[in-house]
Amino acid sequence: MSDVIVIGAGPAGLAGAIACAEFGLKVTVLDEFFRPGGRLLGQLYEEPSGNWWNGIKEAERLQQKTKDLAIDVRCGVSVFNLEKDELLWNVHTNAGSMKASYVLVATGSAEYPIPVPGWTLPGVMSIGAAQVMTNVHRVQVGKKGIIIGANILAFAILTELQLAGIQVDRIVLPEKSPISQEAGEPEEVLKSLLSAAHLAPSLLLRFGSVFMKNGLLRKIALNFYPKGGMKISGTPLQLRKAAMEIVGKKQVEGVRVVDITPNGATVPGSDKIYEADFVCIAGGLYPLTEITAVAGCPFQFVPELGGHIPVHSEWMETPLQGLFVAGNITGIEGGKIAMAQGTVAGLAIVKRSGKEAGSIDRLLQKSVDYVRDVRQHAPIQFNPGVDEGRQTMKELWVSKYGKEGKVIS
Amino acid sequence: MNDKDLLVCRCEEISDEEIREAIRQGARTITGIKRRTRAGMGLCQGRTCQRLVARILAEETGMKPEDIDPGTDRPPVKPVSFGVLGGVAND
Amino acid sequence: MTRLLDHPILGKLPERKAISFQFDGKNYEAYENETIAAALLANGVRTLRLHEESGKPRGIYCNIGHCMECRVTVNGQPNVRACLTIVQQGMVVESGKQLPNAIKRMEEG
Amino acid sequence: MTRSADVVIIGGGAIGTAVTYYLAKRNLKVIMVEKGDIAQGTSSKCDGNVLIHDKLPGYDASLAKLSQDMFPGLTKEIDYDMHWTRKGSLLLIESQQEMEVAKEFCRKQQEQGLPVRIMDQYEVHEDEPKLAKDIIGGLETQCDGSLDPMALAYGLTHGAQKLGAEILTYTSVTGIGLNSDGSVGKVITDKGEILTKNVVNAAGIWAPEIGAMVNLKIPIKPRQGQILVAERTFPVARRKVVEFGYLMAKFEGDNYQRSVPPEMVEYGIAFVFEPTHANNFLIGSSRRFVGMDITCHNGVLKALAQRAVRFFPVMKDINVIRSYAGLRPYTPDHMPIVSDSEVPGFYVAAGHEGDGIGLSLITGKLMTQIICGEQTEITIDPLRLSRFADENVSA
Incomplete structure (x- = not known):
């Protein structure tokens, strides 16, 4: 029987497993995908420093470490229930049930869809699906595609599609609605793109991202924003166009697009159909928390971290004895931060297991500080309010469970 | 439900209009909408549509996002066969 | 759709053994360690099932096992996720079919 | 106000x-x-059962029949689709001992004018072809029905x-x-x-x-029951199917014990199958006194799944997509x-x-x-x- 079961073999899960195994704990890692690495497997972008962040290499490095430490990484395993009996956590999977004193849930995130009429047609996929098909499976997702939704993830993956020689005809916004919310308002989109200025070098540098911080100037800029859009390494970003419908009989054949005003209102009679054989919907990410929910973990609504998330301390510990969380399940951030959080969770498990009395407190505190450090220098910020969100969760924890984190059940 | 409708729940093919109708009939939670329309009862158990339903509910009722209690997650969080769940898969 | 054998950053794909499998009665070529969804897409097949109730065509959506849209029948075992399942030599895959709705007909009848 | x-x-x-x-x-x-x-x-x-098959002959059965006969007209009367279907129900008989009790039970209900009959091994398998082969018979109640609760x-x-x-x-x-x-x-x-x-x-x-x-x-106490929800799939059975053994255990008290694993008794497991208008089906049922707890316990889910596969082996490859627990208002x-x-x-x-x-x-x-x-x-x-x-x- 293992001491620790890690659910999710992404950056957070693998880092957590490695931290535990380095202190001699017996660890099993479970993941549904057929290869470990999680969202790392699709990541490939150029950092401000000019070198490339290659997620696949990163995943291979972590995987090698798990081999060196004899960590049992099992892929193709789906966890369907997590329940505690008197002492041990019971993890129920499609490959049988297993028990352990400690469980680290690192199931990451899922993508927000933005429904568009016709979006159930084959050929319509989330932008993450196109990323995985391109970088992991090395299969072209189509000849000519259109991306609906302009956000950081969309730009990062756009570059990856272009690198793979896949033509992305244009990026347009979704139609403004209670579902798409800010994603359908050109001004809001432009404001959110400011934190990705370095990622879309050609376009926004010409606008001068500092210059655009002022709301009024943004409005003026949008009024003069060319209908044909500004090119991002060849693909026009059309902030004044919205996708009304995805057309096609048996699969995607095109997208009906209309002009929109700076605040997202559609201009009647301005619709055109642009040909495409695939469509990517980029709605952003939200934490995938279902396993901690069935385990009975208390939740808290923190909008900056992605909504309802499991309550946890800076040591990545939840109020349930032996249950830990790390990575995008605690709030949407980049892969490096997920790894740093995984290490904190691993060291916190080592501390709770009483394995390494001496140096563990110092190492644990260092790893917590490291998370903050990585966050400061993160090239991508998925949500501008993430620091505030982390602070809210920390204060909630201290107020409810005290600094050390007394555990309730 | 014609093709021009906007499908919010892909698994059960439930449109945003059917969701608004459920709210007009008194649903105030994601579970209340699910029970009236089946949105969220499919194989993905709301992983795709639940947060979209929450946004429609907030807009229709003026409720603040933090006041909308999310749907309830229940095992199995991923589909599992009767054979595996019952431990009779292999014989 | 073609396979991306070379990539400016990710480099050349390592040599992989070709294998064959069946989808809805036709033979297709795949490579070792490819998922059913990827192999079918490489052969230009996007539709993996028909919606059980409406019969409308469906294909992959999330491609990482969350949305359940890509479910197919593999060697008689129904509702296997094509985006997570690796193709094996001689695998028999069938697309998901529209189902007759006995209860509803009973109500209409 | x-x-x-x-x-x-x-x-x-x-x-x-x-x-x-x-x-x-x-x-x-x-x-x-x-x-x-x-x-x-x-x-x-819960599930949507509208049954008389599990009612003791006499007052119980009469009350249930009165209520049941009100359902057909209700849909038209209130102009609201409740997915009411009335295709009867089938109680499955596993052993000769159960068959004897079922025959007696059936005779009494027939005396009360209720549309019930015993099915032999051939008839029950013709009625529900996907049934486990070793089921030796059934007790059919033609007037039973179900709807969306x-x-x-x-x-x-x-x-x-x-x-x-x-x-x-x-x-x-x-x-x-x-x-x-x-x-x-x-x-x-x-x-x-x-x-x-x-x-x-x-x-x-x-x-x-x-x-x-x-x-x-x-004097009402909550008695918890858990239910498994299956995915949309081919028809496994066309109507309500329940095991007779559980009723016998309920009515006969201690002088009848089903030959089942201990957890079936501990969790009060009784096989109940109900097809729904959404082309999937519900599997019940369990009975435990656990106060107001409506979380699902994996042990109960496992027992329910095991019991379901025992009666319909074809379910082995069908997926469970959901479970839920409810509290029945129980009186002494x-x-x-x-x-x-x-x-x-x-x-x-x-x-x-x-x-x-x-x-x-x-x-x-x-x-x-x-x-x-x-x-x-x-x-x-x-x-x-x-x-x-x-x-x-x-x-």
Whole structure:
């Protein structure tokens, strides 16, 4: 029987497993995908420093470490229930049930869809699906595609599609609605793109991202924003166009697009159909928390971290004895931060297991500080309010469970 | 439900209009909408549509996002066969 | 759709053994360690099932096992996720079919 | 905001909405108060059985048949689709010993004019081809049916509203005011008071809490049941299918033990299969006293799945996509309470254990007749709350 079961073999899960195994704990890692690495497997972008962040290499490095430490990484395993009996956590999977004193849930995130009429047609996929098909499976997702939704993830993956020689005809916004919310308002989109200025070098540098911080100037800029859009390494970003419908009989054949005003209102009679054989919907990410929910973990609504998330301390510990969380399940951030959080969770498990009395407190505190450090220098910020969100969760924890984190059940 | 409708729940093919109708009939939670329309009862158990339903509910009722209690997650969080769940898969 | 054998950053794909499998009665070529969804897409097949109730065509959506849209029948075992399942030599895959709705007909009848 | 009504009904489940609907049909001014959403309690955590096959011959079966025969017309009457189907039900017989008891059970029900018959091994497999081969027979009840339990409550609410009933959801009852003579004077809620002479306590497992407001002891205990939800799939069986063995264990008490693994007895597992209009099916049932806990316990889910595969091996490859747990309002003698009480104007309609959906309509009708002082369609002596008064019943 293992001491620790890690659910999710992404950056957070693998880092957590490695931290535990380095202190001699017996660890099993479970993941549904057929290869470990999680969202790392699709990541490939150029950092401000000019070198490339290659997620696949990163995943291979972590995987090698798990081999060196004899960590049992099992892929193709789906966890369907997590329940505690008197002492041990019971993890129920499609490959049988297993028990352990400690469980680290690192199931990451899922993508927000933005429904568009016709979006159930084959050929319509989330932008993450196109990323995985391109970088992991090395299969072209189509000849000519259109991306609906302009956000950081969309730009990062756009570059990856272009690198793979896949033509992305244009990026347009979704139609403004209670579902798409800010994603359908050109001004809001432009404001959110400011934190990705370095990622879309050609376009926004010409606008001068500092210059655009002022709301009024943004409005003026949008009024003069060319209908044909500004090119991002060849693909026009059309902030004044919205996708009304995805057309096609048996699969995607095109997208009906209309002009929109700076605040997202559609201009009647301005619709055109642009040909495409695939469509990517980029709605952003939200934490995938279902396993901690069935385990009975208390939740808290923190909008900056992605909504309802499991309550946890800076040591990545939840109020349930032996249950830990790390990575995008605690709030949407980049892969490096997920790894740093995984290490904190691993060291916190080592501390709770009483394995390494001496140096563990110092190492644990260092790893917590490291998370903050990585966050400061993160090239991508998925949500501008993430620091505030982390602070809210920390204060909630201290107020409810005290600094050390007394555990309730 | 014609093709021009906007499908919010892909698994059960439930449109945003059917969701608004459920709210007009008194649903105030994601579970209340699910029970009236089946949105969220499919194989993905709301992983795709639940947060979209929450946004429609907030807009229709003026409720603040933090006041909308999310749907309830229940095992199995991923589909599992009767054979595996019952431990009779292999014989 | 073609396979991306070379990539400016990710480099050349390592040599992989070709294998064959069946989808809805036709033979297709795949490579070792490819998922059913990827192999079918490489052969230009996007539709993996028909919606059980409406019969409308469906294909992959999330491609990482969350949305359940890509479910197919593999060697008689129904509702296997094509985006997570690796193709094996001689695998028999069938697309998901529209189902007759006995209860509803009973109500209409 | 003070309101007034001829009758206030507390509870918006299948029972509460049925009582509200039938009272509204008598164009009485009725107000239904529900602390959450319609059908938020047990009525959304059950299956939709409307059965007589599990009722002891005699009063039980007659009450159930009266209620069952009200369903066919209801859909048209309230113009709301509740997915009612009446294809009969099948009790599965596993052993010769069970067959003997089933034959006797069937004879008594036939004497009472109920459309039941014994099926031999050939007939039962022809009726349901996917059944496990070793099933030796069945007891068919041609008049049994089922529907969507939530749609029943929504439909009855819709019907009642059309007849002028006022529905107050998300409104909690905090007290009941009595007049100086001890009779009901008003219902106090967190959204204001409602003056009324008549209150119907249809609060299900919360009925004891409401009863305590007029210091009445209502011996209802929550008895948990868990249900598995299958995915949309090919038809496994065309109608309600239940194991007979469980009923025997229930009626025969200790001198009959099914030959089943211990957890089946510990969790009170009884195979219940119900196809739904959504082209999937529900698998029940379990019985445990765990207080108000409605979380799903993996051990129970496993036992339910095991029992299902035992009767329909083809389910081995079908997926479970959901489970849920509900709390049946259980009374010591397995009979519901449909009755007045020592407190004038305070009525009780609760305690239906597993039959709340099936007995909802007759409960609505009987409660209307009681309140209107009319002769009830069937004697309600076995349903009186006072039956618990003499023994010192611990709730």
